Structure formats: structure tokens, C-alpha cells
Amino acid sequence: MSLKSENKFETANPEDIYDPDQNYAIITKDIVKIFGDITAVNGLNIKIREGEIFGLLGPNGAGKTTTINMLVGLLKPTSGELFVGGYNVKKELSKIKEIIGVCPQHIAVYKFLTGRENIELFGNLHGINKKEVKSRADNLLNVVEFIETAERKAKEYSGGMLSQLNLLMALISDPEIVFLDEPTVGMDPRARRKIWQFIGSLKEHKKTILLTTHYIEEAEALCDRVAIIDYGELIALGSPKELKEKYNAKNLEEVFLEITGRRILEGI
Ligand SMILES: Nc1ncnc2c1ncn2[C@@H]1O[C@H](COP(=O)(O)OP(=O)(O)O)[C@@H](O)[C@H]1O
Ligand SMILES: [Mg+2]
Numbered sequence: 066m067s068l069k070s071e072n073k074f075e076t077a078n079p080e081d082i083y084d085p086d087q088n089y090a091i092i093t094k095d096i097v098k099i100f101g102d103i104t105a106v107n108g109l110n111i112k113i114r115e116g117e118i119f120g121l122l123g124p125n126g127a128g129k130t131t132t133i134n135m136l137v138g139l140l141k142p143t144s145g146e147l148f149v150g151g152y153n154v155k156k157e158l159s160k161i162k163e164i165i166g167v168c169p170q171h172i173a174v175y176k177f178l179t180g181r182e183n184i185e186l187f188g189n190l191h192g193i194n195k196k197e198v199k200s201r202a203d204n205l206l207n208v209v210e211f212i213e214t215a216e217r218k219a220k221e222y223s224g225g226m227l228s229q230l231n232l233l234m235a236l237i238s239d240p241e242i243v244f245l246d247e248p249t250v251g252m253d254p255r256a257r258r259k260i261w262q263f264i265g266s267l268k269e270h271k272k273t274i275l276l277t278t279h280y281i282e283e284a285e286a287l288c289d290r291v292a293i294i295d296y297g298e299l300i301a302l303g304s305p306k307e308l309k310e311k312y313n314a315k316n317l318e319e320v321f322l323e324i325t326g327r328r329i330l331e332g333i
Pocket of ligand 1: 125
């Protein structure tokens with residue numbers, strides 16, 4: 066599977082493309098999402114490069130999940146345009162589904178199946194042949210040291226184990242662009258570090274990763290760039306190093322504090 070950008074002639078309508086520089090895997094253009102009287106996302110403009118690990122960082126309720134859900138076609142924006150892999154989310158969602166993996170914040174697994182069965186089922190649903198799914202599953206399970214846990218039924222899993230399973234399910238289709246919404250929630254520090262290492266290693270395979278987190282450490286450890294959002298608005302954008310320098314801060318928490326006068330974790 067390849068990104069649309071590799072085949073520029075496939076562009077159905079050139080006007081659908083927001084930016085002539087197609088080396089962006091994900092673009093949000095003036096995205097707004099209003100739920101009743103709540104503006105969850107308020108004019109978000111972000112461009113994420115191919116091969117980048119990009120973090121959406123912000124307190125609870127900042128609009129991170131809403132943004133991901135709009136990008137993967139689960140929610141319709143109130144206004145604005147979204148592009149994933151060069152495809153317009155509004156018009157070409159089926160193409161997008163072929164190249165993305167999604168690890169949702171609210172975990173969806175079949176509790177009466179084992180971890181491995183959940184992963185393989187997901188692979189089969191993607192139309193990958195059984196032998197290939199098995200070999201990919203073995204590979205993933207080995208890399209994250211989940212091979213024994215994977216033989217147990219998901220109903221016995223802790224929150225952290227469910228998060229790990231969720232992540233592997235998102236990756237079984239070997240997607241080009243991966244959306245990870247709070248991927249390490251509930252994990253103990255050891256598991257979290259192992260998963261960080263694993264997510265970092267996806268970069269070598271030229272995957273583009275959009276990660277949301279309210280763990281500052283996670284964003285700093287993993288992300289090439291981060292967008293800090295608050296009340297649905299972009300308040301800072303850059304590499305962790307750039308942001309720390311710009312705001313003369315020790316970490317991204319201090320950057321947030323400097324800009325807003327609040328702490329990211331206050332709302333949790
Ligand atoms: N389906 C919904 N209906 C109404 N309000 C919603 C819905 N989903 C999210 N919100 C509100 O939108 C805001 C952003 O939520 P969310 O995107 O889940 O934030 P985050 O993922 O950053 O914690 C919050 O105020 C939340 O309560
Ligand atoms: Mg969320």
C-alpha cells in the first residue's frame with residue numbers, strides 16, 4: 066500500500082489538495098467541531114510530515130480525541146478540511162482506511178477471545194491472508210514481549226494489557242499512517258517504556274504517527290514535533306527542544322504552564 070502522494074496522477078480533483086507540497090501525511094485545515102454549546106476544536110491548522118512522530122499534547126478535554134476521530138472519519142467536522150495520505154477525509158475515506166491504523170482511546174476488543182485471536186481477527190478483517198496475519202502477529206507479539214499474555218482471554222487483562230493489545234491490533238495491517246490515542250494509558254512504567262521504544266522503532270519503517278497524550282514525558286521521549294492544544298486551539302507547535310528553548314522551560318509541562326498559567330495534569 067502506498068500513500069497517494071507517491072502517485073500524483075491519482076489525484077481526483079486537484080482542488081481537493083490543500084497544499085501543493087504533498088509531503089504531508091496529515092493536514093487539518095481550519096478544523097472546527099462544535100457539540101451543542103461546546104467548541105471542542107476551534108480552528109485547528111496542523112500539517113504532519115510523512116515519517117514524523119507527531120504528538121498532540123494537552124489537558125483532558127483539550128480536543129485531542131475529537132481531532133483524531135475526525136481524521137479517521139468517525140466524526141464529521143462542523144467546518145474545515147482534513148487530508149490523510151493526500152486523500153480528502155470527506156470524499157475518499159475508503160482509500161484512507163486502507164492506509165491507516167487506529168488505536169482508539171476507548172478500547173474495543175472481544176473479551177471472550179484471546180489477545181492473539183483479537184489481533185488475528187483484525188488482520189483477517191483487513192483482508193490479509195491467514196498465514197501472513199499469523200506471521201505478523203508472531204512478530205509483533207515477540208517485539209513487545211506479549212507472546213504469553215496473548216494466549217489469555219482479553220477479559221482477564223488489566224487496563225495496561227488492554228492498551229497493549231489495542232496497539233497491536235492497530236498495527237497488524239502494517240499501516241502507513243498510525244493514529245494512537247493515549248496508547249499507554251493504564252500501563253505500568255516498565256510496560257510504558259517498552260511501548261515507547263516500540264513506537265519509536267516504527268519510525269525506522271517510515272511510518273507516520275499521530276499520537277495523543279497527556280503524559281508530558283511520553284511526548285518528549287517520542288515526538289519529533291508536538292502541537293500543544295488547549296480548549297481546541299493550537300497554543301504551541303515545534304520540536305520538544307525548540308519549545309523548551311523558546312519558553313526557557315525545563316520540560317513541556319513548563320511550556321504549557323508558561324503559556325496558560327495552568328498545568329496540563331490539573332484537569333485529570
Ligand atoms: N460526543 C460528544 N458530545 C458532547 N461533547 C463532547 C463529545 N465528545 C467530546 N466532547 C467534549 O469536547 C471536548 C473535547 O473532548 P476530547 O476531544 O475528548 O478531549 P481530549 O481527548 O483532549 O481529552 C470536551 O469538552 C468534551 O467534553
Ligand atoms: Mg482523549
